Amino acid sequence: MSLATETDDVTCYTAESMVARLWTTYFKTDEQTREFWDQMIASRFVKCRWPRVYRRPPKLKIMHAMPYSKTFCATNRIELALFSCTDWDICHEFAHICDTSKAHHGPMFFDIQLQLVGRFISPEAKRSLRYAYLALGVL
């Protein structure tokens, strides 16, 4: 996958924020965040599509004192700032983990994000996200 197909972060985040404000669930406790996470990484959906990640799932760390912009993922962990303890942000970071391309926000990332949103948030959210990606020229 070529880096030429990379979508800039601003466009990616704009597309997601257009849709996420309608569909996001903010988890109010760490337990709710972990419940969503645990169900996702243990799901048959993830097992079938991303067996490598299913076998060795990243650790989820909730960083209460970390600013939103510092939410990130590495191959073995996701660190969520308090305000990114949402189903949407978890899907976003997990999509990075499952993405094996060299692009950061590239076609494979967007495909995975659509799949995760459709399965773990709702089919309507997936459809809305797809429209937002199309509107901004991401897809």
Ligand SMILES: [Zn+2]
């Ligand atoms: Zn990202």
